[in-house]
Amino acid sequence: MPAKVIDCKAIAKEIRESLKMKIREFEHRRGMKLCLATIIVGGDPASVSYVRNKEKVCIEAGLKSLTYELPEETKEEELIELIKSLNVNPEVHGILVQVPLPKHIDEDHIANMIAVHKDVDCFNPINAGKLYRGEKCLIPCTPKGIVRILKEVNAELTGKNVAVIGRSNIVGKPAAALLLNENATVTICHSKTKNLKAILLSSDIIVSAVGRPKLVTKDMIKEGAIIIDAGTTMVDGRLVGDVDFEAAIELASMITPVPGGVGSMTTTMLIENVLEAAYIYE
Ligand SMILES: Nc1nc2c(c(=O)[nH]1)N[C@@H](CN(C=O)c1ccc(C(=O)N[C@@H](CCC(=O)O)C(=O)O)cc1)CN2
Numbered sequence: 001m002p003a004k005v006i007d008c009k010a011i012a013k014e015i016r017e018s019l020k021m022k023i024r025e026f027e028h029r030r031g032m033k034l035c036l037a038t039i040i041v042g043g044d045p046a047s048v049s050y051v052r053n054k055e056k057v058c059i060e061a062g063l064k065s066l067t068y069e070l071p072e073e074t075k076e077e078e079l080i081e082l083i084k085s086l087n088v089n090p091e092v093h094g095i096l097v098q099v100p101l102p103k104h105i106d107e108d109h110i111a112n113m114i115a116v117h118k119d120v121d122c123f124n125p126i127n128a129g130k131l132y133r134g135e136k137c138l139i140p141c142t143p144k145g146i147v148r149i150l151k152e153v154n155a156e157l158t159g160k161n162v163a164v165i166g167r168s169n170i171v172g173k174p175a176a177a178l179l180l181n182e183n184a185t186v187t188i189c190h191s192k193t194k195n196l197k198a199i200l201l202s203s204d205i206i207v208s209a210v211g212r213p214k215l216v217t218k219d220m221i222k223e224g225a226i227i228i229d230a231g232t233t234m235v236d237g238r239l240v241g242d243v244d245f246e247a248a249i250e251l252a253s254m255i256t257p258v259p260g261g262v263g264s265m266t267t268t269m270l271i272e273n274v275l276e277a278a279y280i281y282e
């Protein structure tokens with residue numbers, strides 16, 4: 001039987017509907033709009049389009065969205081000053097700095113400056129540390145979306161072998177930590193991993209977040225595995241994932257599509273995080 005293609009768009013839509021009610025409730029209780037401040041430095045077309053999309057989804061959900069579009073030559077100190085002002089602004093509940101930042105700005109310095117209670121992307125090392133310790137914190141949007149998808153399809157995680165391919169700070173590493181917190185047996189694979197095929201063949205769940213088309217082929221997939229494809233690459237004007245979808249669908253039990261997969265959950269988790277951030281120190 002071919003794999004069930006997980007309808008991530010439908011899952012995301014349902015979550016957004018329930019968030020809308022909570023957002024209205026917040027507005028009534030606090031007498032102000034829930035607000036996300038987004039900062040983008042430079043005009044990278046892909047980043048601009050991600051930020052526009054986040055803005056659109058936030059507004060649709062009833063949030064106030066403040067977008068700061070700074071020029072490429074913005075100095076690190078200037079960006080830090082803006083973040084400091086947003087940190088103490090009581091009308092701003094979440095702060096998001098779109099990455100990558102221009103080369104002359106140190107992303108680690110910036111991550112340290114975002115107030116822990118407004119850090120909706122979990123960039124601040126205090127939040128990242130809490131995540132690894134399994135403490136309550138704001139969870140980065142894409143990994144949070146991945147775990148939510150697995151829960152929505154009732155995937156058993158306890159004791160299952162999960163391979164996470166990719167070790168980025170934004171997706172791979174936090175996804176592995178979250179799955180470990182769910183009692184999965186997690187193996188993190190990356191470009192230097194020697195026996196990827198053997199690891200994947202013994203995995204009940206594969207989460208790929210690399211951005212390399214056809215990285216995961218049919219011969220690497222255990223029958224009945226669940227595949228979450230968080231990689232995206234443009235090939236001949238078409239967005240494709242890391243997994244050879246057409247082949248994988250014959251072996252897997254469930255699989256997420258690209259596009260319309262994990263990406264659809266990311267912005268929904270962002271809205272949820274802004275709401276959580278607003279309530280953290282209530
Ligand atoms: N501050 C942040 N910066 C960046 C993040 C982030 O989460 N926070 N992630 C990426 C960029 N990004 C969002 O910001 C992003 C990258 C790729 C995709 C994507 O390909 N999504 C789709 C396609 C969407 C569709 O269905 O049309 C998918 O996964 O299928 C989305 C968002 C780096 N910077």
Ligand SMILES: [Mg+2]
Pocket residue numbers: 142170171
């Ligand atoms: Mg991402």
